[in-house]
Structure formats: structure tokens, C-alpha cells
Amino acid sequence: MDSLPVYDSSRRGMPALEELRELLRYSNLVIQTARRNIVVRYKRSILGIAWTMLNPLGTTLILSFVFSRVFGGASSYAVYVLSGLLCWTFFAQTTSDSMHNLIWGGNLLKRIYVPRTVFAVSAVLTGLINMVFSLVPLMVVMLFARVPIRLTMLILPIPALFLAMFALGVGLILSTIAIYFIDVTEMYTILLTAWFYLSPIIYRKDMLPQDYAWVVHLNPMYYLINLFRAPIYDGRIPVLSEFLVAGAIALSTLVVGWIWFSSRADDFAYRV
Amino acid sequence: MTLPTVSDPMVDIPLSQPLVDSPDTRGSNLMEAIRLENVGVCYRAPSERIPSIKEYTIRWLQGKIKHREFWALQEVNLSVMKGETLGLIGNNGAGKSTLLKLIARVLRPTIGRVLVRGNVAPLLEYGAGFHPELTGRENIYLNGALLGYSRKQMEEKFERIVDFAELWDFIDAPLRTYSSGMWARLGFAVATDVQPDILIVDEVLSVGDETFQRKSADRMQEFRNRGATVLLVSHNMNLIEEMCQRAAWLDHGRLRAVGKPDEVIQAYRRSQA
Numbered sequence: 001m002d003s004l005p006v007y008d009s010s011r012r013g014m015p016a017l018e019e020l021r022e023l024l025r026y027s028n029l030v031i032q033t034a035r036r037n038i039v040v041r042y043k044r045s046i047l048g049i050a051w052t053m054l055n056p057l058g059t060t061l062i063l064s065f066v067f068s069r070v071f072g073g074a075s076s077y078a079v080y081v082l083s084g085l086l087c088w089t090f091f092a093q094t095t096s097d098s099m100h101n102l103i104w105g106g107n108l109l110k111r112i113y114v115p116r117t118v119f120a121v122s123a124v125l126t127g128l129i130n131m132v133f134s135l136v137p138l139m140v141v142m143l144f145a146r147v148p149i150r151l152t153m154l155i156l157p158i159p160a161l162f163l164a165m166f167a168l169g170v171g172l173i174l175s176t177i178a179i180y181f182i183d184v185t186e187m188y189t190i191l192l193t194a195w196f197y198l199s200p201i202i203y204r205k206d207m208l209p210q211d212y213a214w215v216v217h218l219n220p221m222y223y224l225i226n227l228f229r230a231p232i233y234d235g236r237i238p239v240l241s242e243f244l245v246a247g248a249i250a251l252s253t254l255v256v257g258w259i260w261f262s263s264r265a266d267d268f269a270y271r272v
Numbered sequence: 273m274t275l276p277t278v279s280d281p282m283v284d285i286p287l288s289q290p291l292v293d294s295p296d297t298r299g300s301n302l303m304e305a306i307r308l309e310n311v312g313v314c315y316r317a318p319s320e321r322i323p324s325i326k327e328y329t330i331r332w333l334q335g336k337i338k339h340r341e342f343w344a345l346q347e348v349n350l351s352v353m354k355g356e357t358l359g360l361i362g363n364n365g366a367g368k369s370t371l372l373k374l375i376a377r378v379l380r381p382t383i384g385r386v387l388v389r390g391n392v393a394p395l396l397e398y399g400a401g402f403h404p405e406l407t408g409r410e411n412i413y414l415n416g417a418l419l420g421y422s423r424k425q426m427e428e429k430f431e432r433i434v435d436f437a438e439l440w441d442f443i444d445a446p447l448r449t450y451s452s453g454m455w456a457r458l459g460f461a462v463a464t465d466v467q468p469d470i471l472i473v474d475e476v477l478s479v480g481d482e483t484f485q486r487k488s489a490d491r492m493q494e495f496r497n498r499g500a501t502v503l504l505v506s507h508n509m510n511l512i513e514e515m516c517q518r519a520a521w522l523d524h525g526r527l528r529a530v531g532k533p534d535e536v537i538q539a540y541r542r543s544q545a
Contacts, residue, residue, distance in 0.1 A: 004389050004390040004391075004469060005389075005390065005391065006387065006388070006389050007377060007386070007387070007388040007389075007392075008385070008386070008387050008388075009374075009380050009381055009385055009386040009387070010385040010386075025420065026417070026420055028416075028417045028421065028422045028423050028426075029417040029418060029420070031417075031423075032413055032414045032417040032423075033414070033417070036403060036406060036410070036414055039405075039406065039410070040403060040405045040406065043405045043406075043446070044405065108401055108418070109378070110373070110378060111376075111378065112376060112378065112401075112418065112419070113376060113377035113378055114418060114420075181325050181328070183325060184325075266380045269373070269378050269379050270315060270316075270379065
């Protein structure tokens with residue numbers, strides 16, 4: 001019996017669903033690519049993979065020093081900053097990487113078929129792995145800053161998942177634009193800096209003048225960071241409404257990004 | 273024998289039986305591996321460079337964006353039988369690579385229809401997707417994943433691949449320490465271990481030393497013996513004549529002739545004179 005796969009260019013289901021099916025078929029590629037990203041980064045260094053933890057630890061120590069000594073805040077404030085920074089680094093890194101991977105992977109796109117979402121999804125997976133690594137230095141700082149490490153932190157996979165969904169959605173939207181306008185990669189760097197200061201990462205929302213508080217509420221990252229930070233810094237499980245708002249932001253961004261990206265995916269090989 | 277000219281339909285292509293693609297009747301025609309129906313590929317490039325998004329938006333709103341259309345392929349009808357080796361010839365820019373991309377699913381045709389039955393293994397450029405910092409072993413797994421294989425499938429293939437590439441001594445050294453010949457050997461070994469139904473070979477049989485070239489040629493022969501379909505692009509007419517049952521000549525995106533290799537090559541050469 002003939003069971004060969006048949007490819008028919010004239011048969012086209014919903015691009016978004018087809019892309020999802022293909023991505024699942026290529027899940028090994030996502031894993032291997034994420035693995036490569038992490039291994040290659042530290043390959044030639046003597047300490048190797050240990051840098052995935054040493055790196056955030058160094059940043060952390062400097063930050064804790066700056067915030068507790070120079071700005072004179074309570075030492076627990078370092079934990080506040082760090083937990084926010086963890087989210088931010090993840091978001092900034094994965095969204096930029098999604099874009100760059102697609103553009104630099106373009107050579108590959110012209111040669112063989114791979115699902116186009118592989119680039120963004122593996123960037124997000126890489127980011128998630130790095131995030132898990134950086135939880136270790138975070139907990140070291142929590143010990144020093146006398147912020148109790150509570151069991152509430154076990155809820156973190158949910159906020160992390162929402163963050164990942166949001167970052168993937170944004171990454172896909174950016175990638176789609178970047179295929180047509182490469183300038184976006186540069187513009188995004190600037191945008192990220194502005195966005196960083198518009199997000200309550202190094203400051204608290206209540207530190208802002210009342211007149212500007214609304215700006216923060218328009219920022220989707222505010223809700224996502226809060227959800228992530230509550231179990232760490234406040235040691236509490238976020239309330240249902242917090243989950244719902246963050247989840248809705250994450251899901252809708254992902255759906256919009258995924259559908260738009262896949263509907264344009266056929267064009268990429270023509271453009272890259 | 274007269275070769276079909278541009279105005280002639282491609283009479284020597286057996287078009288009589290359509291390739292059935294609905295699952296229930298799939299068994300009724302096992303012979304056709306690839307079928308292109310009236311295929312056209314059009315690249316649309318803006319006729320002038322628009323440097324910024326602002327500029328682009330303004331012109332888009334004014335409806336002033338002009339695109340230059342370039343048809344890389346036009347009205348291509350071609351069918352390749354299972355187990356056949358077909359050679360593609362033509363000048364640079366004639367559309368050979370575009371045609372291969374259609375079959376490898378890299379491009380979707382602008383118009384027309386592409387039907388491909390079976391797994392396609394592209395042999396476009398060895399080692400595309402290799403990373404110099406990773407070891408040979410790691411690269412094998414990464415490359416296998418690129419070709420759509422699971423980790424388990426790659427574990428089964430691993431030994432065979434290293435055997436064929438003869439790289440056991442260097443398998444745990446990073447690829448940047450490899451010579452270009454070793455690099456090519458590894459690439460070829462990974463790409464051809466996949467036992468594809470359709471193998472796409474784009475001007476690559478020239479890599480490596482003589483021994484390795486012979487090995488590659490043997491492996492191609494193996495594929496054909498097993499009933500795989502091979503699409504071969506080359507400027508080496510001897511190779512085409514030697515390896516292929518049929519040849520197709522592409523000229524400015526159109527299929528000029530399909531038929532016996534020596535006849536198609538002759539016609540091609542006449543046009544060049």
C-alpha cells in the first residue's frame with residue numbers, strides 16, 4: 001500500500017494550523033536549536049556552561065550593591081529589581097533573537113523546508129532555559145537580602161509560561177515586519193530602552209507621580225512582571241484576576257502574532 | 273526525432289494519467305513522483321528601493337508603490353516518474369534552482385500546482401546549518417533535526433553516518449578544526465543517510481577528493497537502485513548524459529525541451545552557439 005506523504009501546493013488549509021502541525025513534527029529541531037544556542041555561547045570559555053549562572057550572578061551582585069548602597073534602599077529592594085529584571089531580560093532577549101534568527105537563518109530558509117516558526121519558538125525556549133538558570137543566583141541574593149524563599153515560588157511556571165507566550169507573540173509580529181523592513185531590528189533596540197524605563201522594573205509604580213500612573217497600566221509588561229514578581233518578592237500567590245489579565249494579554253498576543261506570521265510565511269523565502 | 277519547441281506542448285511527457293491525491297484512490301497511480309502543472313513563480317521586487325518605513329507608508333497610501341515583476345518560471349509542465357533520474361540543464365538564471373526549491377517545498381508557486389509524492393531530501397549545499405563551534409557529533413544531531421528527524425532516528429543513523437564519512441577520529445572535535453573536505457564529507461553523509469524517496473542534487477558532486485567523489489557517485493547509484501527519484505542539476509553535460517534517463521532544458525524560466533539527455537543537450541548546445 002502506498003503510504004508516501006503527498007505534498008500538494010494547491011491544497012492549503014489554515015496556515016496557522018498547518019504551521020502548528022509542522023512545528024510539532026519538527027519539535028526535535030526546536031530542542032536541538034535551543035541546545036545549540038546555549039552550548040555555543042559558552043563553548044570556548046574555560047568555565048563553560050557555569051557562565052549561565054555566573055553571568056546573572058555577577059549582574060545581580062552589582063545591582064544589589066547599587067540599589068542597596070548607592071541608592072540607599074532596603075536590601076530587599078534588590079530582590080524587587082532582580083525579579084523584574086529577570087522577566088525583562090527574558091523578554092528583550094527572546095524577542096530580539098526571534099527576529100535575528102529568522103533573518104540570519106534566511107540562508108537556510110532558501111535551501112530547505114523548515115517551519116518558519118522554529119526560529120522564534122527556539123529563541124523562546126532558549127530564553128526559558130536561561131531564566132531557570134538565573135533563578136539560582138536570584139535565590140542566593142534572596143538569602144543575603146533576607147527575603148524569605150517561600151513555597152509560593154512553585155507557582156512560577158505559570159507566570160513564566162505567560163511571559164513566554166507574550167514574548168513569542170511579539171517576536172513573531174516583529175519578525176514578520178523585519179522581513180519587509182530590516183530597519184525594525186535597529187528601531188526595536190531603541191524602543192526596548194524606552195519600554196524598559198516605562199516598566200516598573202527598577203522603580204515601583206507608587207513611586208511615579210499620580211499623573212503618570214496610567215501609562216504603566218497601558219503597558220502589558222506591567223501585568224506580566226507583577227505576576228512573576230508576586231510569588232518571589234511578596235511571597236504571595238497572585239489573585240485570580242491577576243492571572244486572568246496576564247493570561248489574556250499573553251494569549252491574545254500569541255494568537256495574533258501566530259496567525260499573522262503564518263499567513264505571511266510563504267512569502268519569506270521570496271524575501272529573505 | 274524532433275525536439276519540441278516553445279510553441280509545442282511537451283509531447284513526450286506522459287501526462288495522460290493525473291496523479292491522484294485523494295487518500296482513497298492513492299494506490300491507483302504509483303508511478304508519478306513529481307508533477308508540475310502550469311507552474312509559474314513570480315518574484316515581485318519594488319522597482320525602486322524605498323529606504324524607510326515613513327517613505328513606504330506615504331507611497332503606499334498614495335498607491336504609488338510600483339513593483340517590477342520577474343517571472344523566474346513560467347508555464348512549466350513536467351512530470352517525473354518514480355525511480356527516474358532527471359537532469360536539469362540551462363544557463364545561470366534560467367530557473368533551475370527555483371524549480372528545485374518548488375519541489376523541496378521552500379517556495380510555493382505563484383500560480384499552478386506542484387505535487388510531490390514522497391520524502392524529499394535536498395542536497396543543495398553540504399553543511400548548510402552546520403555550526404563551527406559544535407563537534408562533529410553535535411552537528412550530526414543538529415543537521416538531522418533540520419532535515420526533520422527525531423533524536424531517536426538520529427541515534428540509529430549515527431554510526432552509519434560516521435562510518436561513511438570516515439570521521440571517527442575527529443567526531444568529538446569542533447567543526448572549525450575540520451578541513452573543507454571533511455566538512456563536505458560529513459554533510460554528504462548526513463544528508464544521504466536519510467533514504468529519501470526523492471533526492472535533489474544541485475551542483476554538488478564536485479566536492480571532496482576523488483575517492484570521496486566516487487563514494488558519492490556510488491551512493492547515488494544505490495539510491496537509484498532502491499527506486500529513489502533523483503533530480504540532478506549540473507553544468508557538467510557528461511555527468512548528465514551518464515547519470516540521467518531524461519534531461520530537461522530550462523531557458524529564461526521556460527521549459528524548452530524534455531527528452532533523451534543527448535538530444536536535449538545537443539539542442540541546448542546549438543542554442544548557445
